[in-house]
Amino acid sequence: QSALTQPASVSGSPGQSITISCTGTSSDVGGYNHVSWYQQHPGKAPKLMIYDVSNRPSGVSNRFSGSKSGNTASLTISGLQAEDEADYYCSSYTTSSTLVFGGGTKLTVL
């Protein structure tokens, strides 16, 4: 199972919106609505930001939103803040009943 494809890096200024893409195949992203997004700050465990494509866990800011079209899922962060600077990972359930992560995207807040 190959890793999902994410851009290596994205950047934006405070207050702006950014979108991170996550491209898979019909065997993972395109085949299930079980795409999740994680935020990870250096030296910390990942934090779940979005599950099942577009659902936010309790306590996660509504500035974070998720969507999916075909084999590509997206995470959008609006009203960018300094504390959003982190690594972001997508994941998807697969036809093999396994899970696959994306390679990760480093978000820089300018």
Next chain:
Amino acid sequence: EVQLVESGGGLVQPGGSLRLSCAASGFTFSDHYMNWVRQAPGKGLEWVGRTRNKANSYTAEYAASVKGRFTISRDDSKNSLYLQMNSLKTEDTAVYYCACGYYYDSSGYYYWGQGTLVTVSS
């Protein structure tokens, strides 16, 4: 409060074995599917495997990179998850996290441990 606490990491030679543990508290461990995720130094997250609950016969799945070398098990009486790692390779060097969802079978992992570092080196 939900807590997942990994232990058992350390330095091991290539070809060696190591057993990691994850102690769970604050939720009904026996109901939940439990997972291992790893992260090599400076690299991204990699799913290692999952064990289901008793109702689903404790079946397990593994990533291709560890299948046949790693075994996930659990002891519901001790609220503990294990990862037996055999035939270790240098590329298995990583921080190993145990994780689970808010719901018993969620593929989005809401709860994570702090991780335990495994270093495979001669």
